[in-house]
Amino acid sequence: MNTNDKEKIKKSRRNSGAITLRDVAKLAGVAPITASRAVNTPGQVSPDVLKKVQDAIHRTGYVPNRVAGGLASSRSRLIAAVVPSIVVSVFVETIETLNNTLFEAGYQLMLGQTGYSAEREEALLEAIIGRRPDGIFLTGIMQSSKGRTRLLASGIPVVETWDLTPTPIDMLIGFSHSDIGREVANFLMAKGRRRFALVHAGDERASRRAASFKNTVAQRGFREIFVDNVGASRSLKSGREALSRILSQTPDVDAIFCSSDLLAMGVLTEAMARGIKVPRQLSIVGFGDVPYVADMVPTLTTVHINGSDIGRKAAGFLVARAQGLAVDKPIVDVGFAIVQRDSA
Amino acid sequence: MNTNDKEKIKKSRRNSGAITLRDVAKLAGVAPITASRAVNTPGQVSPDVLKKVQDAIHRTGYVPNRVAGGLASSRSRLIAAVVPSIVVSVFVETIETLNNTLFEAGYQLMLGQTGYSAEREEALLEAIIGRRPDGIFLTGIMQSSKGRTRLLASGIPVVETWDLTPTPIDMLIGFSHSDIGREVANFLMAKGRRRFALVHAGDERASRRAASFKNTVAQRGFREIFVDNVGASRSLKSGREALSRILSQTPDVDAIFCSSDLLAMGVLTEAMARGIKVPRQLSIVGFGDVPYVADMVPTLTTVHINGSDIGRKAAGFLVARAQGLAVDKPIVDVGFAIVQRDSA
């Protein structure tokens, strides 16, 4: 931008110093709204004007202020995502795909982590609603009724994921945790296993899978199974320690279902370190099917969740809603699959 | 909110229907600016007024519109982060800590992924600057001079990370990739290794570590080493395949440095599958020190990067700058450490 251009730009007491659409319009010799149209809906503007505006933009290095645009149009082009944690790798693929799909459609992602804390979730919700995003992605079902009420009152499209419920706030993309527990139990029983144990983290969905597994096994008359809750420590190490505890209580255990692949890898590692043959003496099943477990030795039998698919579908739903379209069938069960590999 | 309250709220042609500060003020019987002060700087308001405003907020369920506030005050309380990808687990801890630290300080994180693509990075930058965030976190050094110019012109505080340069855009928190290559080479040579190979992904920083490793080894007169570039496929599987290729070219290889822990796990897995003794016949060194590699069998020797520390420091810098404070020593070398475990 040359000095001559600069002089044409009006100063005001409060302006932030950045180039505005008004500056561009003045330089191009048109009204601000015309410059706005040249930027946003170039088809509505004559080629002549379009060129003048584009020139002015180029000369000034103008970058539209989306905050102001968002305020004026009530469309922020922002989507908020709430995740327990991104170090829990099972959620990462969903967020990656959600983010990429949204970006292609011209939306930005705001990321919030609850750390599995209800209190934190509430603060996050307040912060999110305050930004007036065009949509909200939730990992899991919103349990707190206060949270549900706030979301409903905000009028912002919401997609709950990673679980099923008959009463979603709005849209839903998930799968059944109790079905998973039952199916894994059936799978292991069909393999002739009889002495079961569970290793799970202390979150509600993992507990639900565990409870369903336990019920299914109990219904078939097997003896009480050992349940090891590792709480918040979702590491490979806690999987190793869990197996140690299990073996000291029930040395004849022959099948273990873990609430994550990482815990399962821990159990597997400890088993190998102790010379326990997997799967001959002990079957191990994980959850999540994170990429590398298919290529380890031995490969891990696990429950596959299509995280990418959830992210992509959620992005599609939210973008459609943001654009005022009705979403057809906004409740989707994406299911799961038990992927049989070496460890069970 | 009861019907009586509702009637007091003025309707306008354009308003979005949500409760505004103006509604709250009217209900409380004060001016909007007074209600604003009651919300943001309660100390500046009499207890009596404070109570009336809080009551009105409670009755209406008012949530402040941060978009409008941001526009008026030129402080968005938004920080943008640019990452190559979050499925590359080495970046996840940094983002998690960055996000959590920012949230504590009242800031939200906007996440953008480049997928290691320059073109994508440019589009991302445009989208980010358009939101006028109070700060920008970059993974790596901004290589493109166009990008540097835009960032500089935007006036937004920037922290580049994960690398060092004598000419950062603004602030910098990183470590030296060429030092890492050199030190790992020295480490392996000191262990008496002579036949080296490299497995690295096709990004610039990994290539720099590899080049430095290669130089160091060459300076000591060892023969040309085999370099396997796996390109964009940073999986355990590509590590396994890389070892196969290396062995077919140089069967007597006795040390391999990988550009990520996941690739190293792949090499390790393939070695074990082939009955190659690690570390007796083959030393393997990874990069990143992601949590679980310390608890596998065998444990992985790797280069530790304190990702959490980078995230926390970056958040500190950005928040300080956003609040108009000067940042003391905004260029930090966080270093690295070779963590010796079983695999080398």
Add this chain to the structure above:
DNA sequence: TTGAAAGCGCTAACAA
């Protein structure tokens, strides 16, 4: 301690 006025930078609504 409280308030009136005037924006922040943009777009919806209406008009020509």
Add this chain to the structure above:
DNA sequence: TTGTTAGCGCTTTCAA
């Protein structure tokens, strides 16, 4: 196709 006007919901500035 282009422009005028009046906001979006909040905060800065200045005044009382």
